[in-house]
Amino acid sequence: xxxxxxxxxxxxxxxxxxxxxxxxxxxxxxxxxxxxxxxxxxxxxxxxxxxxxxxxxxxxxxxxxxxxxxxxxxxxxxxxxxxxxxxxxxxxxxxxxxxxxxxxxxxxxxxxxxxxxxxxxxxxxxxxxxxxxxxxxxxxxxxxxxxxxxxxxxxxxxxxxxxxxxxxxxxxxxxxxxxxxxxxxxxxxxxxxxxxxxxxxxxxxxxxxxxxxxxxxxxxxxxxxxxxxxxxxxxxxxxxxxxxxxxxxxxxxxxxxxxxxxxxxxxxxxxxxxxxxxxxxxxxxxxxxxxxxxxxxxxxxxxxxxxx
Amino acid sequence: xxxxxxxxxxxxxxxxxxxxxxxxxxxxxxxxxxxxxxxxxxxxxxxxxxxxxxxxxxxxxxxxxxxxxxxxxxxxxxxxxxxxxxxxxxxxxxxxxxxxxxxxxxxxxxxxxxxxxxxxxxxxxxxxxxxxxxxxxxxxxxxxxxxxxxxxxxxxxxxxxxxxxxxxxxxxxxxxxxxxxxxxxxxxxxxxxxxxxxxxxxxxxxxxxxxxxxxxxxxxxxxxxxxxxxxxxxxxxxxxxxxxxxxxxxxxxxxxxxxxxxxxxxxxxx
Ligand SMILES: Nc1ncnc2c1ncn2[C@@H]1O[C@H](COP(=O)(O)OP(=O)(O)OP(=O)(O)O)[C@@H](O)[C@H]1O
Ligand SMILES: [Mg+2]
Numbered sequence: 156x157x158x159x160x161x162x163x164x165x166x167x168x169x170x171x172x173x174x175x176x177x178x179x180x181x182x183x184x185x186x187x188x189x190x191x192x193x194x195x196x197x198x199x200x201x202x203x204x205x206x207x208x209x210x211x212x213x214x215x216x217x218x219x220x221x222x223x224x225x226x227x228x229x230x231x232x233x234x235x236x237x238x239x240x241x242x243x244x245x246x247x248x249x250x251x252x253x254x255x256x257x258x259x260x261x262x263x264x265x266x267x268x269x270x271x272x273x274x275x276x277x278x279x280x281x282x283x284x285x286x287x288x289x290x291x292x293x294x295x296x297x298x299x300x301x302x303x304x305x306x307x308x309x310x311x312x313x314x315x316x317x318x319x320x321x322x323x324x325x326x327x328x329x330x331x332x333x334x335x336x337x338x339x340x341x342x343x344x345x346x347x348x349x350x351x352x353x354x355x356x357x358x359x360x361x362x363x364x365x366x367x368x369x370x371x372x373x374x375x376x377x378x379x380x381x382x383x384x385x386x387x388x389x390x391x392x393x394x395x396x397x398x399x400x401x402x403x404x405x406x407x408x409x410x411x412x413x414x415x416x417x418x419x420x421x422x423x424x425x426x427x428x429x430x431x432x433x434x435x436x437x438x439x440x441x442x443x444x445x446x447x448x449x450x451x452x453x454x455x456x457x458x459x460x461x462x463x
Numbered sequence: 464x465x466x467x468x469x470x471x472x473x474x475x476x477x478x479x480x481x482x483x484x485x486x487x488x489x490x491x492x493x494x495x496x497x498x499x500x501x502x503x504x505x506x507x508x509x510x511x512x513x514x515x516x517x518x519x520x521x522x523x524x525x526x527x528x529x530x531x532x533x534x535x536x537x538x539x540x541x542x543x544x545x546x547x548x549x550x551x552x553x554x555x556x557x558x559x560x561x562x563x564x565x566x567x568x569x570x571x572x573x574x575x576x577x578x579x580x581x582x583x584x585x586x587x588x589x590x591x592x593x594x595x596x597x598x599x600x601x602x603x604x605x606x607x608x609x610x611x612x613x614x615x616x617x618x619x620x621x622x623x624x625x626x627x628x629x630x631x632x633x634x635x636x637x638x639x640x641x642x643x644x645x646x647x648x649x650x651x652x653x654x655x656x657x658x659x660x661x662x663x664x665x666x667x668x669x670x671x672x673x674x675x676x677x678x679x680x681x682x683x684x685x686x687x688x689x690x691x692x693x694x695x696x697x698x699x700x701x702x703x704x705x706x707x708x709x710x711x712x713x714x715x716x717x718x719x720x721x722x723x724x725x726x727x728x729x730x731x732x733x
Contacts, residue, residue, distance in 0.1 A: 233471030260578035
């Protein structure tokens with residue numbers, strides 16, 4: 156195997172006494188799409204900022220293209236396209252000026268950027284807003300512009316911190332499609348997300364983070380296979396009865412999780428399990444059979460749901 | 464077409480510097496083009512109004528001033544001092560309030576530091592932008608003064624490089640101080656210092672009128688050095704004392720740049 160593009164060992168970040176990132180290790184190979192998945196406060200953004208060479212670490216090592224981002228900040232950042240969690244556009248400038256000046260920060264020629272702007276305005280579907288001050292854009296438009304801006308320098312590595320938060324479903328799918336195409340062109344993607352479907356769609360490999368630590372690592376399918384069953388039967392008996400029937404139901408499946416409003420039963424065949432329950436004389440008020448998702452992996456690993 | 468990476472490699476970028484401070488000027492120009500002109504005009508007018516009010520108002524009462532061995536018309540006496548003031552005002556305008564806003568509200572520097580730019584690029588670029596405003600103010604002032612027939616000779620043009628040095632010093636130092644401030648109240652402190660310094664630094668009368676102790680305090684302040692330096696070039700009285708003033712500003716510039724770039728790193732790359 157060739158040397159990884161990004162290599163992280165024992166990475167720790169403390170803010171005072173508080174440990175935000177607690178000794179994590181991972182590698183990202185060239186052309187790979189790598190995800191950090193985890194709930195609020197897991198340490199995803201902190202990790203991303205360290206990769207982006209805009210934050211220092213407390214201990215551990217980080218190498219991006221064989222370079223320590225702390226020692227070679229500008230050089231490492233020249234390889235990166237960064238989309239931070241919070242849009243940080245230049246409010247004093249227009250849409251196209253934002254793209255233009257950002258390219259200039261990278262030292263790119265004016266001619267190159269002028270051509271690139273056309274492409275990026277189309278990418279972000281902001282052609283009609285090109286001469287509008289960014290203050291006047293909607294939240295989703297700002298997000299799209301921030302993402303487009305990250306592509307001005309044609310980066311080798313794209314760091315996306317919750318890229319689709321605030322986008323409508325259509326814009327999300329368009330973005331997934333664009334990211335997929337970038338990946339086909341050999342761009343390495345590192346992204347964080349709360350959205351299971353996004354992680355499953357976009358990531359070749361991901362780590363599940365919680366409280367600054369990595370709980371598991373693998374491909375989305377691999378993780379589901381390892382930590383969950385093929386199918387999940389979700390049943391509701393009404394909030395009071397859920398608890399009553401839980402002990403009996405638990406014996407009928409491989410594993411069960413009791414959530415406040417529903418029971419999740421892990422099994423290879425959901426329909427068959429539902430029949431069995433009905434036979435046993437228990438009638439669920441609602442039931443749903445679905446495939447296991449990363450959400451279930453997360454629940455298994457941490458005992459908590461990812462969103463909510 | 465060179466890629467961002469090739470450019471970064473060819474520039475031998477270090478952790479602090481990517482060799483590209485001029486892009487800050489480009490950004491400054493883009494933002495300036497569409498901003499309002501009112502603060503620019505008022506900032507420029509201030510010393511002009513001082514010149515008119517004191518020169519033609521007070522000047523009529525005072526008549527001539529004697530410093531050392533030379534005696535001159537009061538309006539002529541205050542013109543170079545106000546030129547130094549003008550350079551300072553222009554430089555301070557950008558390097559304090561505008562910088563404060565970009566540090567704390569718009570987070571512009573934080574964004575810039577997520578690109579290959581380094582803290583020293585930002586410090587140099589922003590300070591140069593402020594310096595240019597100081598220079599423009601002093602050129603404007605020189606034009607007014609010349610139109611009023613107050614320039615002693617063509618060589619008064621040499622006062623402009625001196626005024627640039629004054630602007631550079633205040634821009635650099637102003638940005639360094641601002642980088643420590645987090646609240647608007649703290650920023651008010653800057654005006655609190657500037658106003659008395661402007662009034663007492665000898666642009667309106669020779670500081671020899673002060674008691675000894677006050678004179679010494681004033682002579683430690685940058686504006687007095689600026690005024691004396693500009694005045695020396697203005698009247699062509701170049702002596703070795705000018706070297707002290709120049710050295711004072713060179714130290715101020717270097718300190719400001721050093722502190723500002725360190726502070727930017729401490730604030731946004733930690
Ligand atoms: N500058 C800071 N100073 C102090 N604590 C911080 C700082 N930045 C982050 N933290 C803390 O570190 C922890 C991890 O934060 P981080 O932003 O990395 O989480 P996250 O996984 O990105 O969460 P989210 O999904 O909400 O974006 C949080 O508890 C946060 O309060
Ligand atoms: Mg985050």
